[in-house]
Amino acid sequence: MKVDMHLHTSKSDGRDSLHNMVEAAESKGLDLIAITDHGPGHGSGITEQQALETKKEAERLQPNYRVKILAGIEAEILPTGEVLLESREGLDIVLASFHGAPSEEVYYRAVLRAVTDPKVDVLAHHAWISGRFAPIAQYDDDLVELMATHDVAIELNSKHALPSWDFLQKCKDRGVKYTIGSDAHKVADVGSVAWARNTARHIFKDEGLFMP
Numbered sequence: 001m002k003v004d005m006h007l008h009t010s011k012s013d014g015r016d017s018l019h020n021m022v023e024a025a026e027s028k029g030l031d032l033i034a035i036t037d038h039g040p041g042h043g044s045g046i047t048e049q050q051a052l053e054t055k056k057e058a059e060r061l062q063p064n065y066r067v068k069i070l071a072g073i074e075a076e077i078l079p080t081g082e083v084l085l086e087s088r089e090g091l092d093i094v095l096a097s098f099h100g101a102p103s104e105e106v107y108y109r110a111v112l113r114a115v116t117d118p119k120v121d122v123l124a125h126h127a128w129i130s131g132r133f134a135p136i137a138q139y140d141d142d143l144v145e146l147m148a149t150h151d152v153a154i155e156l157n158s159k160h161a162l163p164s165w166d167f168l169q170k171c172k173d174r175g176v177k178y179t180i181g182s183d184a185h186k187v188a189d190v191g192s193v194a195w196a197r198n199t200a201r202h203i204f205k206d207e208g209l210f211m212p
């Protein structure tokens, strides 16, 4: 099954329309995509209402396409660990991610809380912060444990080639599911998930793909 569960449109900071992103996915033979524009709190984020409008647009387009179109959001994790999303009602999938964490300490403290939020399905591009990320093994272990108990999946993010295989092996061993995402911001990058697919095969043996 060919999936790409992290796509941006021109509603947030992507370059292309929903329609064009869907066309690209269809022409590349994908089976399932998720539209996940940035949410409130991001510089070019959209509101929950706009995300629901994307969902409605996707439903209108769906009959004309073979590729299954999901619509959700990439919600912001604040330094406090709060996930900036009032409600996930009506959305197919909620990714959560922390953009621009100043340090590992701040990053981990935030995501350790964020993954316990019942609105969250997937932790996106784990371990991506400005500058160099140095994993802290104890926090990684705690994070995997929390993700397992709260049924939060880990994203295999092809754009950033994250998380590390060491971390993903811990996820696999604890039964955490995964998603595959290009984090595409334009049609040319839709379905560019070679790193993620390779990682899914090597670490997860292609078992445990998260499905909303």
Ligand SMILES: [Zn+2]
Pocket (backbone or CB within 6 Å): 074, 097, 099, 124, 125
């Ligand atoms: Zn992101």
Ligand SMILES: [Zn+2]
Pocket (backbone or CB within 6 Å): 006, 008, 074, 183
């Ligand atoms: Zn993104």
